Amino acid sequence: MATNPVSMADQRRRRSRLLALEVIKVLQCMGGAAHADAIVDAVSSRRRQQNRDVPERMGKTVRDVLAMFEAGGGEVEAVDHPLFFRPFGPDSHRWSLRQDAIGPDLSLNVIEEVEAILSEGSVSPRFPEGIEGARRRMLAILGDGSRCAPVDLMVLDELERRGNMARQHVRH
DSSP states (O other), X not given: OOOOHXXXXXXXXXXXXXXXXXXXXXXXXXXXXXXXXXXXXXXXXXXXHTTOOOOTTHHHHHHHHHHHTBTTOOSSOOXXXXXXXXXXXXXXXXXXXXXXXXXXXXXXXXXXXXXXXXXXXXXXXXXXXXXXXXXXXXXXXXXXXXTOOHHHHHHHHHHHHHHHHHHHHHHO
């Protein structure tokens, strides 16, 4: 059976965005910057604590996501919302969270609940309407969007895309 290449690319993008949210949380706990190996170890440890799968190639996957969401574009894939940068230059293995990556209006608690909705498709207590509720709540918090940080935009993009997919699925 042939696989839909758009669907596979979409799945990869979704997984990359979710992993980027995990890396953001890890970097915040580490003071905003860390060596790539320490980031990989922390993401793996966090997943084990949550009884989640830790792929054998987690190191490469995390490094790919860091490069993908790098300010100025990485080698893997260009993104609209850069989140990370290398404070000691392109040959460094130390990564930092951009100061403007996380906006002042969204706490990590909100992002964590949105992450749960995106990864599991579940409904959280804060967002009983699921994806649409999370998107509406984020838009209410962010207002006209003039104070949106890159992670806010990334999450909103993903929520909108997932909402559109859900609406198309209901129509068919």
